[in-house]
Amino acid sequence: MSKTSEHIYTMHIDDGAPSHPGGSNNYFVGDPQKKMVIIDTGDYERKWTKSIIEYYVQLGKPPIEAILITHGHGDHTGGLDRLQDLVGCPVRCHPDLVGKLSRVLGDESMVIPLEDREKIHLDRSVDLEVIFTPGHEVDHVCYYLACDGVMFTGDAVLGASSTSVRDLTSYMKSLELITTYEHDTVCPAHGPVVPPPKGKDLVQWQLDHRLSRERQVLAALEKGALSISDIRSSIYPSDLDERLIPTAESNVERHLDKLVDEGRVCRTDSIFNIAQ
Ligand SMILES: [Zn+2]
Structure with missing residues (x-):
């Protein structure tokens, strides 16, 4: 039983997935004597679901x-x-996800769309605020527990690695938005919980990391790089493991997509130039 803060109990599982080192987490938030919510439900494998259920039993089967x-x-x-099935409560998710999860449950009355900035009330002065944070996926949502600074x-931000991003323009806007919420602890879905003092700056650090990558991409274009592979070889080490090249190049491409969106870079077929 791992208590992370006054209102957070963390169920950590070593799922061994190579894409995100440091295992994964499901969170129970609230007072086990009163009522709680569960954040995320883990992967399909039985072992994972069983671990969540065992944890729920250890907490004394609180009303969810x-x-x-x-x-x-x-x-x-x-x-x-x-x-x-076990806890019998409603499921709350981003509006874009309601159809899919309704089909999973076979009951659309149990899946209720969240509203951006909605506050889910748990107890006196214990509220979870919903923050829509597209980027990793369009249907991504963060939750903010002001009373515990979490x-x-x-x-959107992992505990021990950087995440995959579908749309970097909206991703960076989402990270900027998260930094405006005062918090000193990050509870990610994968990797360890990041407590203070590092938890306070982790999101800003991730944002700075992406911004410095963006500056490197622009500098490579200024030096005459024209293609994705030119840019990749200009900013990544020359002895980069061959197996990592596709990931590095798709990362460069996400940055280029963002810069093209913003009108700072022009694209002609697969040739890129700084916009004049
Ligand atoms: Zn995940």
């Missing part, structure tokens, strides 16, 4: 007000049907 979903990926929604970042 809702299951809150950070986004629709399988490692966050895989245990949903079994867990929801940000639940889902897959």
Whole structure:
């Protein structure tokens, strides 16, 4: 039983997934004597769902007000049907995810869309604020627990690695938004919980890391790089493991997409130039 803060109990599991070192977390938030919510439901495998259920039993089977979903990926929604069967509560998620999760449960009355900035009330002065944070996925949501100074970042910011991003323009806007919420602890879906003092600056650090990558991409273009592979070889080490080249190049491409969106870079077929 691992208590992270006054209102947070963390169920950590070593799922061994290579894409995110440091295992994964499901969170129970609230007072086990009164009522709680569960954040995310883990992957499809039985072992994971069983671990969440055992944890729920250890907490004394508290009344569960809702299951809150950070986004629709399988490692966050895989245990949903079994867990929801057990606790019998509504499921709350981003509006774009309602259709899919309703089909999973076979009951659309149990899946209720979240509203951006909605506050989910748990107890006197214990509220979880919903923050829509597209980027990793369009349906991504973070949750903010002001009373404990905690940000639940889902897959937007991980505890021990950087995350995959579908749309970097909206991702960076989302990180900027998260930094405006005062918090000193980050509770990610994958990797360890990051407590103070590091937890206070982790989101800003991730944002700075992406901004410095962006500056490197612009500098490579200024020096005459034209293609994605030119840019990659200019900013990554020359002895980069060959197996990592596709990831590095897709990372460069995300940055270029963002810069093209913003009108700072022009694209002609697969040739890129600084916009004049
Ligand atoms: Zn995930």
